[in-house]
Amino acid sequence: MLFNSYSFIFLFLPAICLGYQLLGRLRSRQASLSWIVLCSILFYGIWNPYNLAVILPSITVNYGLALLIRRSNARGESGQRAASWLLTTGILFNLVVLGYFKYKNFFLDSLNLAVGTQFELTAVMLPLGISFITFQKIAFLLDVRAETVKDFDLYDFLVFVFFFPQLIAGPIVHYREMMPQFEQLNYRFCGRDVAVGLSLFAMGLFKKVVLADGVAVHVGPAFSAAEQGQSLDFFAAWMGALAYTFQIYFDFSGYSDMAIGLARLFGIRLPVNFNSPLKASSIIDFWARWHITLTRFLTAYIYTPVVMALTRRRMQAGRPVLGRGPAHPGAFAVLTVFPTILTMFVSGFWHGAGFTFVIWGLLHGAYLCINHAWRQWRPKWDKQRYERVMKPLGFVLTFTAVVVGMVWFRARNVSGALEMLQAMAGWHGASLPDALMARLGAAAGWLEHLGIHGGMSSGSEFVACAAWLLLLFLVALLAPNSLELLRHFEPALHYVPPKPAKPARGVAAELPKRALPALQFNLPWAALTALAFVLGAFGLNRVSEFLYWQF
Incomplete structure (x- = not known):
């Protein structure tokens, strides 16, 4: 059930x-x-x-x-x-x-x-x-x-x-x-717990049935074509990969909200398991937000024991270890790279019985090693300058890396994943629907000069998918998550609400600061919760299943 x-x-x-x-x-x-x-x-x-x-x-x-x-x-x-x-x-x-x-x-x-x-x-x-x-x-x-x-x-x-x-x-x-x-x-039953639980369940149901299932129709065609050896163009491949990224994102986010909400009905707080991972500006931050309890388990029972055992062995042999003086490449390889790759291999294999899951795990292991190496040997820039430059750049790199990883997570076989990635790299060219190109006027000629030509694909489907992706991108990146909205009510175990932004200096200090919204138990809150539940319930008549329980 x-x-x-x-x-x-x-x-x-x-x-x-x-x-x-x-x-x-x-x-x-x-x-x-x-x-x-x-x-x-x-x-x-x-x-x-x-x-x-x-x-x-x-x-x-x-x-x-x-x-x-x-x-x-x-x-x-x-x-x-x-x-x-x-x-x-x-x-x-x-x-x-x-x-x-x-x-x-x-x-x-x-x-x-x-x-x-x-x-x-x-x-x-x-x-x-x-x-x-x-x-x-x-x-x-x-x-x-x-x-x-x-x-x-x-x-x-x-x-x-x-x-x-x-x-x-x-x-x-x-x-x-x-x-x-x-x-x-x-x-x-406690009235406060019931209110929090129903709010979380309604929001989770809406995310799953309306958002995740709504974009799901744009996932299958791209991946099926790739797995059958058909050549995809640049936009079709990226839209399919992005659609799956948002599908599993809101599927897992919705399930996590529903699980925490159901437990709260009985006065039980489950640990936080999902905390806006697509907002992460590094892959380390991503794994601190995505499937948090799995990360906690793997860290506590695989990564940390391996690191401690290897550290003791190196210390007994008089070899360099991390944390004592400048970082040594050999110590980094043994005490960071090896435990990280091993842990993420287990994570990938745990998710599914297939080479694509193993590659997904190893790929994220490589991501994490690169991120750790950057933290060890990055240039010592001014902190404010570093945040100003690297935070947005880190977000773009992290988001792209996650989407590429999701191709391996979704693909049924290695050949299908490689076909998708080749198309995403532009190996098979790029095209837009003829109907859309005809409406672009002079811009169409500029696009053709760049190598983007017209195609026979459906213009309405292309626009519908693009609209879905833009909407879900804005929701995932700009909207507060469910736990943030309910932060005044201790919605989940171990959840730490985000800290208020530090006061700005100079001209920016004169601009009004928008506080992070929080739900209150009042009529508007009840109406929004009821609307989310009704929209979710109406969508249950179509084919829908959780993705993440399969793993």
């Missing part, structure tokens, strides 16, 4: 809210949480009970391992070795389960291509949200081993895993940040 469906919005959600409200009268934490767990299991399994047949045994194994790890930790030094072996077993178990369901055919197909074997590829149904659930369970075992999580039981563990707002597509949460909130549950 997906959030953008009539069955969820008009059947499941009212039912779980009504039951929660009625059970709240009993003032029983166990009754309220039992209702949430039962409804969440129904939410996960109603589309296909097969999902439960996979996830329930996995949960049982993980819970049993967590108990054994906790018991080994309690034995002091004598139990540390056993606890480490149990942790390793748990991680391998989760990775094997994920590998079978998500990567089995990819590995067999790659083996067939590499050495000529004839392994048969059989269809394997991918359980909903298995990638997110796997990382969440691994994080739980790691926290138990580190003794940052000590007190837990099966009842709380089920709540942690099955809480439906974050069940199928994140955010990736930690036990220690969620369970204290469930322990302090109010049992009854």
Whole structure:
């Protein structure tokens, strides 16, 4: 069951809210949480009970391992070795389960291509949200081993895993940040939480159904043509790549808003997972804003341990390390480039079983290494001058790099991605619809002089796509995001509102400053929320699905 469906919005959600409200009268934490767990299991399994047949045994194994790890930790030094072996077993178990369901055919197909074997590829149904659930369970075992999580039981563990707002597509949460909130549950709906939750859900539904699904029709034709070996022109390729960038941007942004809003209905704050990444002026800043909880997980459990281990080894050998004197190229290669490439390789492979996802991850790893190298060895300019010049230039470079990366993320195969990128580089020329060229007058001759000719493509479709892209670009870049609008109400865990701009000097100080708008609980706010919900609900009758849950 997906959030953008009539069955969820008009059947499941009212039912779980009504039951929660009625059970709240009993003032029983166990009754309220039992209702949430039962409804969440129904939410996960109603589309296909097969999902439960996979996830329930996995949960049982993980819970049993967590108990054994906790018991080994309690034995002091004598139990540390056993606890480490149990942790390793748990991680391998989760990775094997994920590998079978998500990567089995990819590995067999790659083996067939590499050495000529004839392994048969059989269809394997991918359980909903298995990638997110796997990382969440691994994080739980790691926290138990580190003794940052000590007190837990099966009842709380089920709540942690099955809480439906974050069940199928994140955010990736930690036990220690969620369970204290469930322990302090109010049992009854709070008007403030309901208002914030409904606002976020309505805005998320609008982003997903109206914005993401609205531009989706301009994505398929370009990528399908490239994958079939057809030559695309410059504008068609760029418009297709930009359309997909904005589609997945508002798809993921909308899902994140809906997930946070649904949890807030029950007084639970999920961690922030999306914070206007297209406004980033560097690729490092982009990854601090895009899929924030995944970045947090990969940094905490892969990047940082690798860097610390390599740093200790280099220090013991008397070799240069970072942070002590001028940056050394060898230390940078070992302590920044290698861990970054490894981490982003895992990120790419986690997103999907295909070479295009691996290339996407490695490409972003290269982006990050270049960005880190620039920070280490960039010219020591005046800070104000640097901000004035590099911030807009950094935005253009980052935006372009992200769009190029999204081509690999969307393409079904390597050849299709290369065809798209060649067209975006202008290898196949550029053309505008004949109908549009005829209306440009003298400018048409100037464009033809530049090598841009008329084509047989539809002028109305070209204009419609261009209008969509311009609108979404302005919304993504200029409009405050949902969390900024609701910043006075602590909309998400770990969300830090943007700081007010520093007072300007000189003539600019005389210009009026526009404050960042914030929603207030009043009639205009209610009307806008209702309008966003109605527009989103009316769009549910067309084909629509979340992109990000597939990864």
